[in-house]
Amino acid sequence: KAGVTQTPRYLIKTRGQQVTLSCSPISGHRSVSWYQQTPGQGLQFLFEYFSETQRNKGNFPGRFSGRQFSNSRSEMNVSTLELGDSALYLCASSLRTGGYTEAFFGQGTRLTVV
């Protein structure tokens, strides 16, 4: 079974630009969550999508948005990039059909804003 796939793996953008990151979950998983990892703040939750609907949202500005498609693939968009947005962005998928299920992470997209 293929794992969680994130593309691209690395990205360099300029301040003020926007960026779109992509995540393909494990087959059969309907929940996709996004996390930001920085040295200072650790791993922080951005949002969760389930069946194309946003279920949870973390404390990030509106410049961070996401969506999920009918095949459960998800995209995350960051507009008007700032230097502080440089981070490893991680996507996680899980079954979430009832009860607790573990989240499985992709390898991440390393975003550098210059």
Next chain:
Amino acid sequence: DQQVKQNSPSLSVQEGRISILNCDYTNSMFDYFLWYKKYPAEGPTFLISISSIKDKNEDGRFTVFLNKSAKHLSLHIVPSQPGDSAVYFCAAIYNQGGKLIFGQGTELSVKP
């Protein structure tokens, strides 16, 4: 407000000995806990989890202990191997939510 805390940024252990990684939490609503292992520039890998209705869960060399009254959990790795060297994160969930709240991580170094 750091709801999940890993107070030891690093831990060094000799190969073959026990590694004990600790995690404290403040939110009594948390009812499911997980441990992840992470190498640099990679995503976290799920290791083991425990529900708040249990006090111990074991999987091979990994055992997680939960002390609800102390709001404390620990991960024991026995015996430790050099390949276990990585950053370990504990995480918590409440109300069957999809939001994982992570600690800051503990970097484990297992020396041959």
